[in-house]
Amino acid sequence: MAEHALARPGQLAVGPIGRNGLGYWGVAMLIATEAALFGYLLFSYYYNGATQPPGWILEPAPKMFPAVPNTVLLLASSGVVWWGEKGIEAGRRGQALLGFGITFLMGAIFAAVQIYEWLIKPFGFAANSYSSLYFTTTAFHMAHVIAGLIILAALFGWTALDYFSPRRRIVVSAGVLYWHFVDVVWVFVFTTYYLTPYLGFGT
Amino acid sequence: MRQPAYRTPRIGESTPELRARLHAIWETAPGWRGWLSTVDHKEIGLRYIVTAFILLAVGGVEALVIRLQLAGPDLHLLTPEQYNQFFSTHGMTMIFLYALPILSGFSNYLWPLVLGSRDMAFPRLNAFSYWVYLAASIFLYSGFVIGAGPNDGWFNYVPFAEKDYNPGINEDVYALGMVLLGISTTVGAANFIVTAFKMRAPGMSINRLPILVWGTLTANVANLLVVPAVSLAFFLLWLDRQFGTGFYQPSAGGQPLLWQHLFWIFGHPWVYAIVLPAMGMVSDGLPVFCRRPLVGYSLVALGTVATMILGFGVWVHHMFATGLPALSLSFFSGASIIITFPSAIAVFAWLATIWTGRPVITTAFLFFASMILLFVIGGVSGFMTASVPVDWQLTDTYFVVAHIHYVLIGINVFPVVGATYFWFPKMTGRFLDERLGRWNFWTMFVGFNLGFLPMHLTGLLGMPRRVWTYPEGMGWDTLNLITSIGSFVFAIGVLIFFYNCWKSYRSGAPAGANPWDAPTLEWSIPSPPPPYNFAVIPTLASRHPLWEDRLDESEARSSLDRGMTLDEGKETIITTAMDAEPDRIVEMPEDSYAPLLLTIGLAVLFAGLLVKLWLVAGLGGVGCLAALLLWLWPRQEMRERSPEPRKIGEPAHG
Numbered sequence: 116m117a118e119h120a121l122a123r124p125g126q127l128a129v130g131p132i133g134r135n136g137l138g139y140w141g142v143a144m145l146i147a148t149e150a151a152l153f154g155y156l157l158f159s160y161y162y163n164g165a166t167q168p169p170g171w172i173l174e175p176a177p178k179m180f181p182a183v184p185n186t187v188l189l190l191a192s193s194g195v196v197w198w199g200e201k202g203i204e205a206g207r208r209g210q211a212l213l214g215f216g217i218t219f220l221m222g223a224i225f226a227a228v229q230i231y232e233w234l235i236k237p238f239g240f241a242a243n244s245y246s247s248l249y250f251t252t253t254a255f256h257m258a259h260v261i262a263g264l265i266i267l268a269a270l271f272g273w274t275a276l277d278y279f280s281p282r283r284r285i286v287v288s289a290g291v292l293y294w295h296f297v298d299v300v301w302v303f304v305f306t307t308y309y310l311t312p313y314l315g316f317g318t
Numbered sequence: 319m320r321q322p323a324y325r326t327p328r329i330g331e332s333t334p335e336l337r338a339r340l341h342a343i344w345e346t347a348p349g350w351r352g353w354l355s356t357v358d359h360k361e362i363g364l365r366y367i368v369t370a371f372i373l374l375a376v377g378g379v380e381a382l383v384i385r386l387q388l389a390g391p392d393l394h395l396l397t398p399e400q401y402n403q404f405f406s407t408h409g410m411t412m413i414f415l416y417a418l419p420i421l422s423g424f425s426n427y428l429w430p431l432v433l434g435s436r437d438m439a440f441p442r443l444n445a446f447s448y449w450v451y452l453a454a455s456i457f458l459y460s461g462f463v464i465g466a467g468p469n470d471g472w473f474n475y476v477p478f479a480e481k482d483y484n485p486g487i488n489e490d491v492y493a494l495g496m497v498l499l500g501i502s503t504t505v506g507a508a509n510f511i512v513t514a515f516k517m518r519a520p521g522m523s524i525n526r527l528p529i530l531v532w533g534t535l536t537a538n539v540a541n542l543l544v545v546p547a548v549s550l551a552f553f554l555l556w557l558d559r560q561f562g563t564g565f566y567q568p569s570a571g572g573q574p575l576l577w578q579h580l581f582w583i584f585g586h587p588w589v590y591a592i593v594l595p596a597m598g599m600v601s602d603g604l605p606v607f608c609r610r611p612l613v614g615y616s617l618v619a620l621g622t623v624a625t626m627i628l629g630f631g632v633w634v635h636h637m638f639a640t641g642l643p644a645l646s647l648s649f650f651s652g653a654s655i656i657i658t659f660p661s662a663i664a665v666f667a668w669l670a671t672i673w674t675g676r677p678v679i680t681t682a683f684l685f686f687a688s689m690i691l692l693f694v695i696g697g698v699s700g701f702m703t704a705s706v707p708v709d710w711q712l713t714d715t716y717f718v719v720a721h722i723h724y725v726l727i728g729i730n731v732f733p734v735v736g737a738t739y740f741w742f743p744k745m746t747g748r749f750l751d752e753r754l755g756r757w758n759f760w761t762m763f764v765g766f767n768l769g770f771l772p773m774h775l776t777g778l779l780g781m782p783r784r785v786w787t788y789p790e791g792m793g794w795d796t797l798n799l800i801t802s803i804g805s806f807v808f809a810i811g812v813l814i815f816f817y818n819c820w821k822s823y824r825s826g827a828p829a830g831a832n833p834w835d836a837p838t839l840e841w842s843i844p845s846p847p848p849p850y851n852f853a854v855i856p857t858l859a860s861r862h863p864l865w866e867d868r869l870d871e872s873e874a875r876s877s878l879d880r881g882m883t884l885d886e887g888k889e890t891i892i893t894t895a896m897d898a899e900p901d902r903i904v905e906m907p908e909d910s911y912a913p914l915l916l917t918i919g920l921a922v923l924f925a926g927l928l929v930k931l932w933l934v935a936g937l938g939g940v941g942c943l944a945a946l947l948l949w950l951w952p953r954q955e956m957r958e959r960s961p962e963p964r965k966i967g968e969p970a971h972g
Contacts, residue, residue, distance in 0.1 A: 120859040121877040122520030124900035126324045127891075130956050137439050137512060137892065137904060144508035144542060152546035155580060159554070159565065163573045171571050240561065244572035247563035251554070265943070273952060280958040282323050286950070 133204075133281075134288035142289040146296045149259070153300050156252045157307050163244050164317040171245050172317045173238045177309045185228045186305050192221035193298040196267070200291045203284045208274060211287075215271040218294065222264050229257060245317075249308055256297075256304050263297040266290045321955050327882040327891075327903060332853035339885050344436070344849035346909055355909040357441035358849060362448050363427025364745065369452060370420035374731075375816070377411035380404050382809055385769075389802035391790040398786040402469035403488070405784060407462045409472030410492070414499060415455050417592040417730050418541075422447070422506050424737055425534040425595060427745065429510070431840035431847060432528045432602075434519025434856045436890035437906050439512040442949065446913035447506040453921045454499035461491030468492035471784060473585065473636075474555075476566040476577045481559040490559060490928055493552040498924050500549035507538035507545070515895040519839070521858030521876065522898045525619075528838055529612065532619045533598025536626045537591035544584040544630075551580035560930070575640060582633035590629040593725065594622055596733035597664055597693075600686045603733075603740045604668055606836040607683035608675025611862060611869070614667040621663035628657040638709045647706050654704035658697060665690060665697075680834075681755030685736025688763055692728025696721060699774065714784075717777025723770045735762070735815055742819070743833045747845040748826030754818040762811030769804025772797045837862035842878050854881035855891050858898075905956070916945035 131138060164171060199214015233253070238246040270290050273279065279287055312318050330336060346352040346361065356362070384404050387395045396404060426444060430437050438444050461467045466488045470479045479489045514527070514535040527535075554565040555577070564570020566577050605612045612618065634642065634650035668690050677683060699721040703709045712718060735758075742750045776797045781788065788794055832841035841864055843852060856878045860866055863876035882891060888906045893899055919941030926935025 118874055119877040119880070120521055120857050120874045121329070121880060122855075122857040122882070122900050123329055124327060124520075124882075126326050127900060128902040129321045129323060129325050130903070130905050132323060132902075135902070137516060140512045140516065141440060141443075141508060144511060148504050148508070148542045148546055151543045152550060155547045155550045155583070159550070159576055159580065162576055162579060163565070163571070166573050166575075167571050241563045241570075243570045244564045244567070247557070247565055247570075247572075251557065251563075269947065269950075277959045278952045278957050283956055283958045286952050 131283070131285035134285055136285045138285050138289050139292070142292055146293065149296070150300065153252075153255070153303060156248075156255060157303060160248045160252065160307060161316075163248065167244075167317070169318060171243065172312055173242060173245050174236070175312050175318045177312060179309070181228050182232065182305065182309050185225055185232075186301065188221055188228075189225045189298050189301055192218045192225070193295050195221065196291050196294050200287055203274070203279050203287050204281050206281050208277065211274050211279075212271060215267050215274060219264060219267040219271065222260055222267065222294075222297075226257060226260050226264070229253065229260075252304055252308070256301060259297045259300070263294045266293060320958070321887075321905065323958070325886075325903065327884055327900075329881065330854060330883040332879050336883055336885060337848065337850075337853045340850040340853060341848060343885070343888050346849065352909065354914055355445075355911050357437070357445045357907060357909055357913075359426050359430050359438045359441065359444055360745075360847060360849075362444050363423050363425075365448055366419055366423025366426055366451070369448075369455065370416050370423055371816070373411050373415045373455060374420070375812070377408050377416060378809055378812060380408040380411065382805060384408060385802040385805040387787065388798050390799060391788055391792075391795055393787055396786070399469065401786040402784075403462060403465075403467040406468040406471050406474075406492075407459075410458060410468055412726065413472055413588075413592070414496070415451075415458065417726060418503065418588075419451055420734055421534065421537070421592065421595040421730075422451075422510075424599065424734070424741070425510065425530070428741065428840060429513055429531065429534070430517065430851055431744070431843070432531065432838055433513070433517055434522060434839045434852060434858065435513075435517040436851050436884075437517075438509055439517050439892075440509045442907050442910050442913050443505050443509050445910070446916060447502050447509065449914055449917035450498065450502035450505075450920065453917050454495055454502060457498055457921070457924060458491065458495035461488055461495075466491065473581055474552075474577075476555065476558075476574050479555060479559075479577075480567065487928075490556060493556040493559070494924050494928050496552045497549045497556075498920065500545045501920065503541055503545050507541040510534055510538040511542065516892045516901075517890070518893050518898045519852075519856045519858055520891065520893055520898055520900050522893075524896050524898075525616065526858060526861045526898075527619070528598070529601035529615070529618055529622070530595065530598035532622045533594040533596070533601075536622050537594045540587040540591050540626050540629065544587045547580045548584035548588075551577055551584070554580075556927075575637070575642075578637050578640065579633070582636045585636065586633040587626070587629050589725065590626055593729040594626065596730045596737075597622070599733045599737040599740075600668060600689055601664060602838065603682060603737060604686040605671050605675070606740070606834050607678045607680055607686070608671050609678065610671065610675040611837070611865075612667060613670040613674065614663070615861065617663050618667045621660040624660035625657060628653060628660065632657055632704075635704055635709070638706050639713045651704055651706050655701065658701050658704075661697065665693060680739070681750070681752055681759055682736045682739035684756075684759045684763075685732050685739065688759075689728060689732040689736065692724055692732060692766075695771075696724030696728045699724060712777060714782055715777035716773050716781045716783055719783050720770050720773035720777060723773070727766055727770070732762075738815075738819070740834070741840075742822065742826075743829030744840055744845045744847070746823055746826070747829055748822055749829050749833065750818050750822045750826060754814060754821070758811055758814040758818055760811075761814060762808055765804050765807030765809070765811050767804070769801045769808055772800050772804075776801070832864065835864075837865040839863055839878075852881075854879065854883055856881055905953075910949070912945050912949035916942055916949065919943075919945050 195214055196218040199211045202210030202214055240250045241247060270287055346356040346358055387393055466486050469488050478484060514531055557563045558565055564572040566572045566574050601612055601618055632650055632654045634646055635654040638647055703712055739750050739755060776794055779793050781794045829845055831844050859874035859876045860871055862869060866875050889903050890906060892901050892904050894901050919938050923935050923938030926938050
């Protein structure tokens with residue numbers, strides 16, 4: 116007589132515990148497809164740039180102020196939001212509120228400075244394909260910053276309502292992961308538009 | 319009720335009491351409320367299948383009109399502009415609105431059943447994916463019905479798609495509609511990927527996945543990564559058209575070839591995405607009728623994955639005639655030739671399965687087996703054009719049209735119709751009529767080959783594709799007439815198929831749980847399956863749980879009637895990604911209007927963008943946001959800290 120293989124698990128988690136759960140996978144998928152989207156945006160820039168004569172880049176020496184401090188601000192916000200997440204993990208609600216709140220402010224300042232940069236650019240959206248790509252790519256990033264800010268606001272509100280505990284907090288971890296993505300992808304956008312002209316691309 | 323964080327699942331038998339309890343938990347509400355809010359993967363899968371078949375019929379009628387126009391030289395049934403819209407809309411419909419959605423439909427319906435789960439990983443996302451597909455189909459067709467359909471071919475090359483040459487609303491509808499459709503495809507892809515890795519019955523380790531799952535999983539990994547390319551391409555086109563940007567315009571420092579790169583970076587993996595799941599259907603269905611397991615399971619699975627990986631690196635073979643550097647041509651030509659190796663593995667596996675099996679000739683078998691022949695013909699003509707000099711000779715001729723139809727009808731439509739004959743009894747509890755089935759198969763098979771085999775010759779004789787009509791005496795007249803006759807014979811075959819579905823759905827012979835004596839999990843449950851799929855979660859001991867006594871590959875037997883009951887809520891099990899060890903109990907979402915509301919928000923947003931009413935678009939955006947918040951609001955029973963909710967009518971101080 117053959118034996119039946121029967122899964123007889125002991126204690127199993129019910130629903131997500133910590134960051135382990137389907138939702139985290141879902142956000143990872145979202146990030147994968149969005150990362151690909153930014154990949155194609157940057158591909159478009161490099162491909163158009165590589166096939167155009169010099170002079171295509173309308174700002175061959177992009178100003179480092181306020182772009183560099185703004186980049187540092189955005190990257191630093193990743194650390195702050197991580198600290199806020201630690202607050203949830205440790206059951207310290209005040210720390211979490213502070214962390215999400217400050218991250219929100221840093222993100223909002225980044226967005227405001229970026230809008231200021233748009234306003235002082237010497238070229239418009241449709242000046243040539245360089246300017247179109249610059250504005251489109253940074254606007255796509257801006258859309259992600261705004262999505263991230265909405266997520267941060269929701270996390271702040273839900274934390275204030277005391278929805279999360281150290282075990283039941285996947286929403287926080289997933290939202291924080293998304294914010295890290297918003298920050299990391301900016302490094303690629305920044306490198307492409309602000310640094311590669313100095314390395315000789317397109318100039 | 320608040321859920322405890324940990325629990326030991328009860329093990330039990332599949333009893334009538336348990337089934338009644340699960341039925342009450344999982345059942346969708348009756349009436350329009352349930353219809354609009356259901357998240358049941360079987361319901362969503364069937365909607366996908368029905369919608370895609372309707373669009374197949376619509377696209378087919380367009381094809382017949384085209385074939386009437388081309389039946390003889392110098393015909394004037396259509397004006398050139400109408401002809402452009404007909405062939406573009408035909409391509410758009412078949413490639414984007416039929417070919418992938420039909421496979422998503424089958425996979426949606428079948429995945430949880432073959433994986434031993436009670437639903438997909440993200441049931442609401444699944445509903446959302448369908449609603450957006452429906453909305454995008456209506457959106458994309460809204461142009462055609464007012465006489466402003468896409469008119470630049472399904473791959474929509476610039477500069478003709480730009481506003482200077484194409485001032486109507488045609489291309490704006492197409493561009494925005496494709497971005498909308500991309501959302502559906504992308505969320506569907508995410509759902510399939512997570513489901514494949516997490517939502518399997520215990521014991522269904524990665525080397526026991528049905529090939530259908532391998533095919534759909536691989537295709538959707540590709541979709542997740544390449545759909546953004548085409549969405550971006552269309553979005554940039556829309557900006558070019560509406561805001562005077564110059565992404566694709568040389569006069570503004572843009573690059574027309576950027577369109578072709580972005581489109582084909584998506585387009586070629588997409589071709590594999592719309593055949594690999596269908597090949598998976600054949601790999602799972604054909605062996606049942608050969609009364610033996612598939613030959614070379616591991617090789618077929620690995621070949622599927624390898625095909626897709628190489629498939630990312632062949633897109634430039636659509637651009638051989640655009641004057642790219644020789645190095646680039648050599649690389650992509652080499653890759654396009656090498657890709658035949660992994661994709662041919664399945665062919666040999668199927669042949670060996672038939673050869674060493676005891677074939678039972680059913681209609682499903684005929685469709686599956688004939689697909690091998692069509693695949694080889696389509697594969698060889700593709701292999702020919704992978705060679706640069708041959709491609710230069712044949713590009714933009716009817717040879718390429720013949721190739722794409724052998725690939726898409728041969729490797730998509732034939733397996734899909736076969737799969738319908740195979741799985742229809744599971745979905746409805748009734749057989750499709752076998753006698754009509756024979757008529758169905760032979761009319762489709764003869765009609766298809768009569769129509770498309772001579773088309774290779776038409777192409778070799780130099781007839782360019784996409785011409786509205788052609789003069790007499792080019793040597794194309796007879797060939798075109800034969801193709802037109804073949805297309806109508808083929809259409810009759812498809813009509814017989816639809817008639818068979820309709821008739822058998824109402825009065826087909828009843829089928830039991832396992833009418834084909836098939837080996838996999840979906841056949842272990844009643845036909846049609848109950849809302850909860852599996853009364854107890856099965857445990858697998860092999861790849862063929864229902865053939866174990868016969869194959870006797872090992873001592874262990876799968877446990878199908880005894881397992882975790884998971885009846886304390888709308889629950890199923892998730893398992894580890896590779897070995898499928900039980901990992902956690904997961905609470906599935908209840909039916910929800912959020913997916914429909916989000917779709918309505920998106921539709922309003924896109925309609926607003928199309929007519930450039932920014933206020934409307936903004937309202938749509940706000941609607942999306944509200945629907946998303948409703949969707950993502952943390953569930954009460956999953957919170958530990960906020961106070962336990964009181965039942966209605968319970969005193970505040972009990």
